[in-house]
Amino acid sequence: MKALVTCKRVLDPYIKARINADGSAVNLDNVKMAMNPFDEIAVEEALRLKEAGSVTEVVAVSIGGPKSEETLRQALAMGADRAILVESDQDIEPLAVAKVLKAVCDEEQPGLVLMGKQAIDGDSNQAGQMLAGMLNWAQGTFISEIKIDGETANVTREIDGGLEKLSLKLPAVVTADLRLNEPRYASLPNIMKAKKKPLDKKPLADMGIDTAKRIEIVGLSEPAERQAGVMVDSVAALVEKLKTEAKVI
Amino acid sequence: MMHLGLSDEQQLIADTVREFVRNEIHPHEAQVDRSGEVPEELGRHLTQTVQSMGFAGFNFPEEVGGGGLDQVSQTLVERELGRGSYALTTFFPRPSGILMACEGEQRERYLLPAVKGDKFDALALTEPNAGSDVRGMQCYAKPDGDDWIVNGSKHFISHANLADFVIVFIATGEEQTSRGPRKLITCFLVDRGTPGFSIDKGYNSVSHRGYHNCILSFDDCRLPSSQILGELHRGFDIANQWLFGTRLAVAANCVGRARECFERTLPYTVEREQFGQSIGKFQGVSFKLADMITEIDAAEWLTLAAAWRVDQGLEANREIASAKLYATEMLARVTDEAIQIHGGMGLMDDLPFERYWRDARVERIWDGTSEIQRHIISRDLLRPLES
Numbered sequence: 139m140k141a142l143v144t145c146k147r148v149l150d151p152y153i154k155a156r157i158n159a160d161g162s163a164v165n166l167d168n169v170k171m172a173m174n175p176f177d178e179i180a181v182e183e184a185l186r187l188k189e190a191g192s193v194t195e196v197v198a199v200s201i202g203g204p205k206s207e208e209t210l211r212q213a214l215a216m217g218a219d220r221a222i223l224v225e226s227d228q229d230i231e232p233l234a235v236a237k238v239l240k241a242v243c244d245e246e247q248p249g250l251v252l253m254g255k256q257a258i259d260g261d262s263n264q265a266g267q268m269l270a271g272m273l274n275w276a277q278g279t280f281i282s283e284i285k286i287d288g289e290t291a292n293v294t295r296e297i298d299g300g301l302e303k304l305s306l307k308l309p310a311v312v313t314a315d316l317r318l319n320e321p322r323y324a325s326l327p328n329i330m331k332a333k334k335k336p337l338d339k340k341p342l343a344d345m346g347i348d349t350a351k352r353i354e355i356v357g358l359s360e361p362a363e364r365q366a367g368v369m370v371d372s373v374a375a376l377v378e379k380l381k382t383e384a385k386v387i
Numbered sequence: 388m389m390h391l392g393l394s395d396e397q398q399l400i401a402d403t404v405r406e407f408v409r410n411e412i413h414p415h416e417a418q419v420d421r422s423g424e425v426p427e428e429l430g431r432h433l434t435q436t437v438q439s440m441g442f443a444g445f446n447f448p449e450e451v452g453g454g455g456l457d458q459v460s461q462t463l464v465e466r467e468l469g470r471g472s473y474a475l476t477t478f479f480p481r482p483s484g485i486l487m488a489c490e491g492e493q494r495e496r497y498l499l500p501a502v503k504g505d506k507f508d509a510l511a512l513t514e515p516n517a518g519s520d521v522r523g524m525q526c527y528a529k530p531d532g533d534d535w536i537v538n539g540s541k542h543f544i545s546h547a548n549l550a551d552f553v554i555v556f557i558a559t560g561e562e563q564t565s566r567g568p569r570k571l572i573t574c575f576l577v578d579r580g581t582p583g584f585s586i587d588k589g590y591n592s593v594s595h596r597g598y599h600n601c602i603l604s605f606d607d608c609r610l611p612s613s614q615i616l617g618e619l620h621r622g623f624d625i626a627n628q629w630l631f632g633t634r635l636a637v638a639a640n641c642v643g644r645a646r647e648c649f650e651r652t653l654p655y656t657v658e659r660e661q662f663g664q665s666i667g668k669f670q671g672v673s674f675k676l677a678d679m680i681t682e683i684d685a686a687e688w689l690t691l692a693a694a695w696r697v698d699q700g701l702e703a704n705r706e707i708a709s710a711k712l713y714a715t716e717m718l719a720r721v722t723d724e725a726i727q728i729h730g731g732m733g734l735m736d737d738l739p740f741e742r743y744w745r746d747a748r749v750e751r752i753w754d755g756t757s758e759i760q761r762h763i764i765s766r767d768l769l770r771p772l773e774s
């Protein structure tokens with residue numbers, strides 16, 4: 139079975155996002171970018187499934203500008219077998235992402251699509267669900283565990299108030315939550331091999347997909363600054379502060 | 388043609404090591420600095436992680452199980468490791484290149500396991516009475532049949548507390564030259580636990596707490612000739628061939644450390660407000676930033692250019708000395724200014740800057756003091772002009 143994994147290039151999560159002077163977007167000029175952390179988890183899981191013998195080939199896909207090639211190379215250096223870059227100079231919306239991935243799935247016919255539950259830039263949390271809908275495949279979102287058993291994927295989902303276990307008929311789309319695994323580092327031998335692994339590029343413009351914008355960003359603002367915490371030296375002092383300062387009891 | 392950009396592989400290598408340092412090293416640094424110790428389990432975990440990443444022995448050729456990286460790539464790894472504390476990055480296995488001189492069964496016993504990260508080495512030249520003047524060493528070995536009987540001591544030997552074996556330089560005789568008698572030096576491989584050989588805790592250093600230096604003592608220690616690395620009396624030949632690597636590594640470490648320090652300082656100049664505005668708006672602060680980044684970039688280029696010369700097979704002794712000299716002195720200035728920019732908080736151990744500043748001090752001393760680097764550079768310039 140072939141596994142398709144999606145990898146988006148986003149602002150490095152360790153870097154503080156800053157809004158452009160005109161307030162129109164997050165500044166991405168000259169800042170470090172990285173693979174979306176949830177996608178890294180998806181790549182790791184695909185590799186583990188391959189090591190366990192459930193998957194035979196891991197294909198990484200990214201939609202983005204030429205620099206997204208670096209993100210795909212990272213997936214290859216982690217151990218993915220080949221990569222596909224859908225070239226787009228614009229950051230497209232979740233619906234368009236789902237349409238593009240649908241086209242890629244139609245061509246590649248994977249048995250399993252692994253995605254991050256969301257990208258940490260837009261935090262939309264929609265692409266996986268919409269892709270499954272368009273393909274009319276089973277979906278398991280926010281998964282913290284996956285086991286392949288023949289034609290079925292048994293997944294555990296992290297939901298409000300507990301864990302939900304689902305049996306999905308393959309092919310299926312799953313989206314990775316934080317606790318699914320801890321992604322490996324790229325290994326030195328794989329880094330040296332990554333350059334020789336196939337990386338196909340297809341211009342989005344040639345795919346005949348309507349990616350017109352449907353969402354308008356009205357404004358961006360920095361989150362409110364959090365007050366520094368204080369240490370109290372006794373329970374009595376804590377209770378006193380909760381009463382008089384926080385006014386919660 | 389000279390390429391001033393990194394290849395995709397080089398970029399990935401640097402990014403991977405940087406991520407490793409960020410995830411595995413940074414969270415433990417402050418605690419290790421305070422306690423002066425690295426918990427055994429943490430050290431083991433770090434080494435195992437590096438082994439699983441295939442980065443152990445990245446500085447060795449593929450034929451012996453190493454990473455097979457060119458000098459520029461090795462320098463990038465060292466640069467990124469410089470972002471982390473020495474106490475912890477010492478568990479990233481990268482033994483001394485001198486081990487390439489191993490022959491016969493020495494390869495199985497020392498070289499191969501060291502490259503894999505299964506055995507740790509340390510390297511001992513310095514003695515209480517022989518620092519910069521290495522050849523003045525007093526530790527000596529007397530022949531006894533096919534064995535050598537060693538007496539003397541070494542000090543300041545980094546991470547020998549972790550070492551399974553130590554690469555030790557010992558005087559084995561004297562020769563007469565036109566400028567008087569000169570000691571002949573031989574390099575030996577000495578296993579921990581060899582009778583008559585002991586490794587003891589050294590001094591408490593202001594720099595790199597948790598990264599220990601040790602005192603080695605030899606008391607009628609018997610070593611068979613099979614423990615000689617390279618040729619008898621030719622210890623400095625192999626040392627000179629490989630010691631350049633450690634100087635280049637020191638320069639690269641300093642560049643990485645300075646970059647880390649700078650990246651943590653820059654946002655503060657935007658966030659900290661005095662007199663109703665960001666302190667970065669005051670020229671007195673912003674010009675410091677300009678000078679810091681200029682020096683960091685200059686040191687980086689000096690270091691990478693020296694590494695590039697090694698890859699091209701060009702003479703690089705002077706260039707490496709310049710890189711070591713400039714990068715170590717640059718780090719002192721950058722860490723000092725970082726503290727100035729943070730004001731009083733810069734001195735407090737809640738922030739890492741006082742540690743960076745303390746750590747920076749040793750860089751101008753070990754692996755050849757700044758004065759010795761200037762000596763190397765100036766001799767290189769003047770020797771051809773002297774008759």
Ligand SMILES: Cc1cc2nc3c(=O)[nH]c(=O)nc-3n(C[C@H](O)[C@H](O)[C@H](O)COP(=O)(O)OP(=O)(O)OC[C@H]3O[C@@H](n4cnc5c(N)ncnc54)[C@H](O)[C@@H]3O)c2cc1C
Nearest residue numbers: 510511512513518519543544545600752753754755756758
């Ligand atoms: C923390 C630490 C770890 C170390 N780890 C190791 C290790 O693992 N293995 C090892 O073998 N060594 C190690 N060293 C030793 C280190 O390389 C020496 O400290 C260094 O070479 C200087 O020797 P010294 O300290 O004896 O100073 P000295 O040589 O006594 O120098 C004193 C001063 O005189 C100056 N000076 C000396 N000669 C000249 C000259 N010809 N021209 C101008 N100035 C001169 C020096 O620059 C210095 O300023 C370590 C040192 C430290 C501090």
